[in-house]
Amino acid sequence: MKAVYRTYLERIDLSSETLKRNVELVIDYAGKLCNDKIIDIFISDYYEADGSRGYGSLWLISEGYICEARNFRNTGEYDIDVAPIKHAITYYRTSIQDYDFKNATKESRIMVECVNENGTSFQLKACYENCDRLREVIDKYIKPNMEVI
Amino acid sequence: MLTQEDRGKIPSLEEFPFWIQDNTGIVIDSTHISHYNAAAAQMKEQLEKSSFWELVCKKIIEFNDEYYGEYGTELLKDKKAPSIDVKPGDSFIEKIYRENVVDNQDFPGEPRAGWVVPANWFERIDDILRTTIVVRYLDGIEYIATRLENLCSDKAVLKDRCKYLAKIEGYYAAHLYFNMEFEIPGMEWKTEKIVSPIEVQITTQVKEVIKELIHPYYEEQRVKRYSEEDMWQWRYESPEFVRNYLGHIIHYVEGMMVGIRRRNK
16 A cells, blocks of 8 residues: 555554555555546545544545545455546535634535536545645646536 | 451441451551552553564454455454553542442452552552454454463463453453553652553453443442342343343344354355
8 A cells, every 4th residue: 555545544543454555455446447547536524423433434546536435444345336437527515614724623624526527426425634635636636627628 | 258247347438448447457547549540651651662562463453354254344443553542530448438348358358369559559559551352243352362461472472361251241342461661760769670561452342332331330339348148130120131131232243243243255
């Protein structure tokens, strides 16, 4: 696994070797499914009502596709969707809470919902320090892929 | 079981230091309590900084993710490192009293393992340092207990096999003990090396809530002797009846919840 992915996972409290092995496996599967090299990852996260951190989907990004692995923490049982991303985003909406795009705090939240040309939509969300990562994802993969006719 | 009359007059907690001095010549006074407090605080600091504790904290996160991989749900209530609690001085003295008097079947004779006294109490009392690992579901107790037991065994620090407690008073939990070497100030301030057991309690989220509710009751009961005539099971209006059966009912319901969760998978 790339060191940058390991650092990212540890930063959002996903530090176990079991989890890293799962993520590595899903990266491999997703690369094969979309026949494209996975160049970045993102994990949706949120806080539960009791203050514990919860995790949504693992997002895998290649030049041409974005893949969603819903149950990436379930060993040996993965559910992966693939959607085009290259110049395929027709609309995106963001919802931002307590975040200045520089320094995420424990209260910071971002949600981005994207619709692509074939009408499919996907939603990524982040809390606390993961907001910085989602901002990067928006800048690197969402904005440049807004469909230009 | 022997009754109070069979055993002669039993000293109270307050009378115990005088009783043990009069009967064995062993002195337990405020100097010992001050020494205990200073030593226990140092033990806590040393445990928190130890490589073994760091490994335990890392491994329980690993166990959590393995469990998630297997069952699709979190093992732990939260992923924060478990806190280490030091037994307070008064509670420690109460335990010394229980070991020497209340739970000593041979009282007023010496307990079978010998008197618990300042010379040996850091080795004999097994919960001077204690931590609690809280899991979400009942099956998580055994899941994490067996893995921690193996870890302690691999590192040659396991004191005893894990005890799965099921008390008549409705208390259910797993208790695991591992040994750690500590350097503590001696009574004359010369450093001493000791090996003291650490208690790891493993319980569920729901049981933890119930424990908080009934803890004062257990504190009170622990210094009392059990009597066969005290049939709380038939005193349906007594606090014991409600509290103890609540523990049993919760355990039963938690078992059913695991069954439902596994069937739905």
